[in-house]
């Protein structure tokens with residue numbers, strides 16, 4: 001069978017790479033793909049992004065099903081369009097994707113269903129927002145309501161930063177419509193984890209736990225980014241924590257959406273903050289897999305992923321058992337010069353080692369032209385190492401990175417440090 005993956009990042013490379021391992025799968029199209037998907041014989045890039053034109057392509061090529069990576073096409077309704085044309089696709093509808101595409105929707109939903117999250121209020125009005133910040137004090141968190149490609153959250157340590165964030169979003173319109181309303185919420189302290197499940201409308205199938213590193217610099221310093229590295233499993237998600245997150249967050253969300261007449265299908269990603277007492281709260285929902293969490297998760301997944309997605313589309317996820325590589329997978333993102341502000345493009349990339357049983361490099365912002373691989377985005381590559389412990393997985397990934405070079409390459413040297421510093425890691 002032929003399949004289609006929508007997107008162009010490291011997440012999509014990893015999803016397509018995993019799907020293509022199935023003996024049933026002849027070819028995985030990736031729209032639009034990147035330099036890495038262009039180099040793999042089992043994958044083929046398609047330069048189409050418009051959802052209706054993609055649906056035409058799927059009909060012509062008799063593609064068995066489509067898997068969507070990023071949030072933008074989901075929020076724009078690609079699943080609605082495909083379903084209306086009778087095409088199989090895994091992801092949430094535009095309505096269900098509001099869990100990610102509107103922070104206000106997500107927060108109000110969590111309040112209605114008593115799902116643990118930070119206290120908040122939503123403001124369209126600048127003066128009221130400033131007054132609320134003065135009343136609450138710092139630290140405090142300011143979030144643009146809409147999708148802002150990772151730029152919509154300011155964790156303000158001081159009142160000045162908080163007021164400036166409100167002005168940036170509401171007065172200066174720096175984020176456009178996405179910042180026309182802001183959610184202002186309580187600052188939560190603790191350790192983050194990514195909890196990702198597959199949902200078929202009714203049944204929920206949890207994936208392996210993971211944790212990413214959102215800050216640019218070692219020791220979780222510097223600006224927020226899309227994610228500088230991730231590993232799976234995340235030791236903070238113990239079996240007890242897993243059960244609690246399912247009971248208090250994931251299942252009430254899926255049931256709540258059903259009750260409200262918006263059945264959720266697709267990947268549901270709860271970004272958690274777990275406090276010092278071990279209580280999890282929801283920082284955000286994403287209606288897709290994480291990037292870079294997908295890269296280590298796919299590296300650990302065993303078995304035929306195409307069958308899992310097929311079951312998810314058919315509504316039979318209750319019949320699926322996932323099997324995971326017992327090793328830790330740890331992915332380190334190699335980013336371009338000047339990421340995340342204004343990443344430089346066009347740097348020549350060399351030295352990517354061939355895939356082995358314990359190391360694989362997924363591409364994100366790369367382009368292949370005339371046999372040359374160059375940088376074409378902020379996050380360029382994600383190098384994943386697999387080993388029996390977090391420290392050994394770090395060694396494998398960083399050893400592979402030693403071979404890779406491009407001008408301006410920057411990466412964190414400490415991916416996985418929290419897990420490595422725990423006992424038995």
Ligand code: AMP
Pocket residue numbers: 118141143153155185186187188189192214224271283284
């Ligand atoms: P979000 O896109 O909502 O996950 O926010 C991006 C990042 O900002 C999160 O991964 C956290 O590191 C941080 N963050 C978001 N909300 C809060 C909060 N209420 N308290 C502390 N940090 C937060």
Ligand code: GLY
Pocket residue numbers: 212226227286289290291292293
């Ligand atoms: N790695 C965080 C995200 O995908 O949103």
